[in-house]
Amino acid sequence: MKFKRDLNYDKIIFMKETIIGNLIYGQSGGPTSVINSSAYGVIKEARKHKNIISKVYAMHFGLEGLLNNDLIDLDNYTLEELAKLKNTPGAAFGSNRYKLSHYSADEKDYIKIIDIFKKYNIRFFLYNGGNDSMDTIHKISEYAKKVNYELYCVGIPKTIDNDLPFIDHTAGYASAIKFIANAVSEIYLDDHSYKKGRVNIVEIMGRNAGWLTAGSLLSKLNGTAPDLIYVPEVPFDLTSFLNDVKSIYETKQHCLVCVSEGIKDENGNFIFETSELKDKFGHTQLGGVASRLAKIVEKEFNYKTRAFELSLLQRANSILPSSLDIKEAIKVGEFALKKAIKGENDKIVTLKRIGTSSKYKIKYDLIDIALVANKEKYLPLTYINSKCNYINDTFLDYALPLIQDKKDNTFNNGLLNVFKLK
Amino acid sequence: MKFKRDLNYDKIIFMKETIIGNLIYGQSGGPTSVINSSAYGVIKEARKHKNIISKVYAMHFGLEGLLNNDLIDLDNYTLEELAKLKNTPGAAFGSNRYKLSHYSADEKDYIKIIDIFKKYNIRFFLYNGGNDSMDTIHKISEYAKKVNYELYCVGIPKTIDNDLPFIDHTAGYASAIKFIANAVSEIYLDDHSYKKGRVNIVEIMGRNAGWLTAGSLLSKLNGTAPDLIYVPEVPFDLTSFLNDVKSIYETKQHCLVCVSEGIKDENGNFIFETSELKDKFGHTQLGGVASRLAKIVEKEFNYKTRAFELSLLQRANSILPSSLDIKEAIKVGEFALKKAIKGENDKIVTLKRIGTSSKYKIKYDLIDIALVANKEKYLPLTYINSKCNYINDTFLDYALPLIQDKKDNTFNNGLLNVFKLK
Numbered sequence: 026m027k028f029k030r031d032l033n034y035d036k037i038i039f040m041k042e043t044i045i046g047n048l049i050y051g052q053s054g055g056p057t058s059v060i061n062s063s064a065y066g067v068i069k070e071a072r073k074h075k076n077i078i079s080k081v082y083a084m085h086f087g088l089e090g091l092l093n094n095d096l097i098d099l100d101n102y103t104l105e106e107l108a109k110l111k112n113t114p115g116a117a118f119g120s121n122r123y124k125l126s127h128y129s130a131d132e133k134d135y136i137k138i139i140d141i142f143k144k145y146n147i148r149f150f151l152y153n154g155g156n157d158s159m160d161t162i163h164k165i166s167e168y169a170k171k172v173n174y175e176l177y178c179v180g181i182p183k184t185i186d187n188d189l190p191f192i193d194h195t196a197g198y199a200s201a202i203k204f205i206a207n208a209v210s211e212i213y214l215d216d217h218s219y220k221k222g223r224v225n226i227v228e229i230m231g232r233n234a235g236w237l238t239a240g241s242l243l244s245k246l247n248g249t250a251p252d253l254i255y256v257p258e259v260p261f262d263l264t265s266f267l268n269d270v271k272s273i274y275e276t277k278q279h280c281l282v283c284v285s286e287g288i289k290d291e292n293g294n295f296i297f298e299t300s301e302l303k304d305k306f307g308h309t310q311l312g313g314v315a316s317r318l319a320k321i322v323e324k325e326f327n328y329k330t331r332a333f334e335l336s337l338l339q340r341a342n343s344i345l346p347s348s349l350d351i352k353e354a355i356k357v358g359e360f361a362l363k364k365a366i367k368g369e370n371d372k373i374v375t376l377k378r379i380g381t382s383s384k385y386k387i388k389y390d391l392i393d394i395a396l397v398a399n400k401e402k403y404l405p406l407t408y409i410n411s412k413c414n415y416i417n418d419t420f421l422d423y424a425l426p427l428i429q430d431k432k433d434n435t436f437n438n439g440l441l442n443v444f445k446l447k
Numbered sequence: 448m449k450f451k452r453d454l455n456y457d458k459i460i461f462m463k464e465t466i467i468g469n470l471i472y473g474q475s476g477g478p479t480s481v482i483n484s485s486a487y488g489v490i491k492e493a494r495k496h497k498n499i500i501s502k503v504y505a506m507h508f509g510l511e512g513l514l515n516n517d518l519i520d521l522d523n524y525t526l527e528e529l530a531k532l533k534n535t536p537g538a539a540f541g542s543n544r545y546k547l548s549h550y551s552a553d554e555k556d557y558i559k560i561i562d563i564f565k566k567y568n569i570r571f572f573l574y575n576g577g578n579d580s581m582d583t584i585h586k587i588s589e590y591a592k593k594v595n596y597e598l599y600c601v602g603i604p605k606t607i608d609n610d611l612p613f614i615d616h617t618a619g620y621a622s623a624i625k626f627i628a629n630a631v632s633e634i635y636l637d638d639h640s641y642k643k644g645r646v647n648i649v650e651i652m653g654r655n656a657g658w659l660t661a662g663s664l665l666s667k668l669n670g671t672a673p674d675l676i677y678v679p680e681v682p683f684d685l686t687s688f689l690n691d692v693k694s695i696y697e698t699k700q701h702c703l704v705c706v707s708e709g710i711k712d713e714n715g716n717f718i719f720e721t722s723e724l725k726d727k728f729g730h731t732q733l734g735g736v737a738s739r740l741a742k743i744v745e746k747e748f749n750y751k752t753r754a755f756e757l758s759l760l761q762r763a764n765s766i767l768p769s770s771l772d773i774k775e776a777i778k779v780g781e782f783a784l785k786k787a788i789k790g791e792n793d794k795i796v797t798l799k800r801i802g803t804s805s806k807y808k809i810k811y812d813l814i815d816i817a818l819v820a821n822k823e824k825y826l827p828l829t830y831i832n833s834k835c836n837y838i839n840d841t842f843l844d845y846a847l848p849l850i851q852d853k854k855d856n857t858f859n860n861g862l863l864n865v866f867k868l869k
Contacts, residue, residue: 052640055640056637056640061866085868086641086642089642090642097868101869102869106866107866108856109864109865109866110866111856111857112856112857112858112863112864112865112866113636113863113865113866114632114633114636114637114863114865115633115635115636115637115638115639115640116640117636117866117867117868118868119639119640119641119642120640120641121641121642122641204766207765207766208760208766210536211536211537211759211760211763211764211765211766212759212760212763213537214535214536214537214539214763215478215536215537215759215762215763216537216759217537217541218474218477218478218537218538218541218542219508219541219542219543219544220508220511220512220541220543331758331759333756333758333759333760334755334756336753336755337633337634337637337638337753337755338630338633338634338755338760340637341633341634341636341637342633343629343633343857343863343865344626344629344630344633344766344767344863345766345767434530434533434534435533435534435765436534441534441535441536441765441766442531442534443531443534443535443536443765444483444528444529444531444532444534444535444539445539446507446519446539446540447523447524
């Protein structure tokens with residue numbers, strides 16, 4: 026390689042004006058609405074460093090594509106075409122859930138990867154994903170070192186679940202909760218069209234972490250808050266739930282419940298698969314947790330109910346993204362690229378919130394990827410009320426800055442600016 | 448009343464600068480995302496005619512509220528406060544589904560209504576609803592004539608279902624299909640994040656009319672079209688459906704189906720309640736038609752599936768409204784008011800599309816409400832393909848002008864401006 030390097034990465038000095046190799050970018054895990062914005066950030070920034078990076082490739086369907094030698098040559102796209110990535114949900118270059126074995130157990134994939142990297146002179150590897158994907162980067166980085174292949178790997182965090190440790194919030198989370206909070210407002214207001222409404226139960230993603238479901242609290246700020254919020258961090262008790270629903274509905278003739286798909290009973294079993302619920306009501310409750318709970322409420326109290334699964338719409342939400350989220354996702358991609366070409370390796374980009382609570386500011390940094398790989402960050406218990414059926418207002422200080430946007434008449438603080446009767 | 452009138456309404460002349468009475472506005476039936484924009488149009492316009500209309504009231508929960516003497520005095524709201532109605536889903540003043548008997552069968556409600564009208568000096572009655580609600584207006588108008596109570600009633604059409612005859616499209620429809628088409632794009636792109644996707648089945652509102660489901664075809668324009676579209680106007684055949692899904696999924700490893708909640712078998716029975724489906728697979732298929740069909744596909748072919756119910760989000764969609772829809776909804780409200788104070792009665796506002804297909808233009812007019820009351824307008828069969836599993840492109844000429852908006856980078860022709868691989 027035509028560059029000088031010191032084993033101490035801090036002191037690495039690349040020879041100016043020297044092309045040292047190519048970059049590959051890949052997408053992994055469940056998409057977010059801004060994963061493609063990070064891709065845009067990477068590619069745009071890479072084009073500014075032609076002296077170091079000659080070509081930029083994307084893996085077509087992530088690691089799976091890489092192993093099949095299926096690469097996308099990004100030279101075929103103008104910057105104007107690529108700018109559309111900012112409005113594109115899904116993983117535009119294709120994602121995957123391929124699980125790489127450890128090279129000590131099975132070296133086959135690793136040999137193939139290094140062969141392909143050599144063939145395309147890949148020296149920079151940026152992978153965009155969640156905690157599993159970070160484990161993939163870590164393993165490839167370690168293997169490259171082992172076989173003495175010069176490679177700079179940086180992880181670009183993304184997941185709507187917001188469950189990566191050491192990261193204030195992950196790219197994708199803000200847009201997801203912006204959609205969730207506004208969808209909850211819409212459901213609230215539609216139900217309040219009638220004097221006597223229904224018990225509405227909204228199922229929100231998050232198998233283990235309640236960050237997304239907690240986001241529904243934001244709709245409190247335009248007066249359309251849910252009545253009950255249940256997250257997976259604390260046990261869900263069916264009897265208390267039914268009592269709460271009854272008392273709320275009998276008082277208000279409306280009841281809006283937001284519930285994580287991953288709520289569990291006190292033994293840690295997912296509610297959507299507990300046999301207790303099957304037996305209690307004599308037959309299997311099909312569907313997700315919202316439709317199960319809705320059927321139970323119907324049977325128990327004969328209230329009209331409606332179950333909602335926000336499903337993919339929350340993670341593919343490009344119709345109401347947080348522009349802050351898009352901006353930060355781009356920035357995270359740019360930052361990863363800048364650090365990789367400075368010789369950083371086996372690291373992940375972090376976002377740290379700095380400044381006062383009223384003045385939102387983010388500092389980008391790097392930490393060792395091994396600290397994040399395969400680990401989960403849960404919703405702090407201080408955000409959950411003592412009855413385990415709601416989220417505390419302190420969560421709003423955390424979440425509200427994330428969904429801000431340019432002011433217009435339609436939205437206020439990122440939430441529908443709605444008319445309410447006096 | 449202090450005004451001259453001729454029995455021939457065409458010649459009616461109100462005395463200038465003379466307050467002749469008050470106005471009541473009501474909302475009825477299922478809300479749309481722009482029903483409140485029509486309310487805004489009515490109230491704003493009424494305030495310009497203080498010489499004729501002294502006060503504006505809204506019924507709190509429609510006819511039900513009226514019968515309970517539950518009125519909202521709109522003098523308590525500034526125009527700035529009322530402007531928020533344009534961003535507010537649901538029926539902000541409260542809706543209802545109260546069914547008025549004919550006065551020949553039961554006069555009780557009518558006597559009460561006229562009493563309340565007299566008490567508040569209501570001379571103008573504007574009711575915002577679908578075909579059932581138009582029937583209500585017609586009856587009240589007829590009864591008022593019968594008892595010689597001077598009353599001017601005009602219907603303001605709204606329904607996401609777009610099923611009112613003599614009306615090119617109803618306020619609310621455009622925003623609903625804009626949401627549907629873009630949600631379908633999001634689902635398409637999320638599924639295409641993976642090389643091997645799922646069979647995704649999206650359930651769209653419309654018990655008898657396929658207008659909303661046909662709207663999913665719009666996503667063809669950004670390259671994210673559904674593979675199959677089923678509407679209630681033609682019979683749904685389960686065997687053909689399964690064959691179609693199989694052939695598409697085996698070829699593409701993706702399959703996106705849009706289906707009206709109201710699809711029926713050849714005997715006219717709703718698919719979501721046919722016992723044939725129950726029996727064929729040995730147990731009751733719970734849930735709506737999408738989740739039923741998904742379970743059948745899973746059982747038959749062992750494909751991974753995902754069922755979506757867009758549910759209330761399509762009719763309460765204020766996060767991605769059509770600005771044309773909002774504008775027209777306001778206009779319809781204004782127009783109704785203007786006509787009522789000109790002495791029109793027992794009429795409904797119509798929208799007629801004029802001009803060339805490339806240059807969209809709407810003419811507002813009135814017709815006798817009896818022509819619309821309790822009648823339904825179905826999707827013309829010319830829009831449905833001969834295999835009864837898709838919508839013809841001619842539908843796009845009809846629908847595309849309705850979802851246009853100011854150009855920005857995010858949307859093109861009202862649809863997400865997405866990046867696609869070459």
